[in-house]
Amino acid sequence: MCTSTVEPSVRGVPLSVSGDEAVADLLGVLSYGALVAFDNLGADARLAPDLRRRAALSEMAAAELVHYRRLADRLAELGVDAVDAMEPFVPSLDAYHTSTRPRDWLEGLVKAHVGDGIADDFYREVAAHLAEPDRSLVLEVLHDDRHASFAVAEVRAAVEADPVLADRLGLWARRLVAEAITQAQLVVAARPRLVELVEPSGLAGLAALIDRLTTGHAARLSALGLRS
Secondary structure: OOOOOOOOOOOOOOEOOOOOHHHHHHHHHHHHHHHHHHHHHHHHHHOOOOHHHHHHHHHHHHHHHHHHHHHHHHHHHOOOOHHHHHHHHHHHHHHHHHHOOOOOHHHHHHHHHHHHHHHHHHHHHHHOOEOOOHHHHHHHHOOOHHHHHHHHHHHHHHHHHOOOHHHHHHHHHHHHHHHHHHHHHHHHHHOOHHHHOOOOOHHHHHHHHHHHHHOOHHHHHHHHOOOO
């Protein structure tokens, strides 16, 4: 990891990225997230009910490897080994995905839209306070609208065809939100510097950050045709 330090940022003022350990932490967790997303999308693709859907998710999985490569290359520019940057986040992210393994095609799509969506919102909040080129890089490697649109269309169609699914998938979505919040707390516990990128008050600002992340939950459920 980088050994040099910088003064914490003032909220709203972009950070200097050279030698900034907090930025390296962010790129590290995103790098591991991209690898996990590749694995999960590949697994979800195998649950697809037909070849068209399987191909669509497989293409999205391939895109995650491109994201990983871009993040790893940026870490190398900062003098940080990608594996070293990812290691602190492996236990918390693995625990989240192990506890939220979908049982079928639709649960996988709901997880991608609801659970991963909260994580993406967290990283977008952080990215807003980064200097370039890291701000643009983070925003570009987050799960793209193509995946969200695909998940929404598939789940809404399934729920409209079989309204009984709404209750099961709604319960699943609420569980995912709770697990995603726990994941965010574990990630911050592993590297508290991440919160300082958004909240100069450090962990004291985490509660407010979590509140902001959960405000979009009802909108996501509504988009899927589920009740909050």
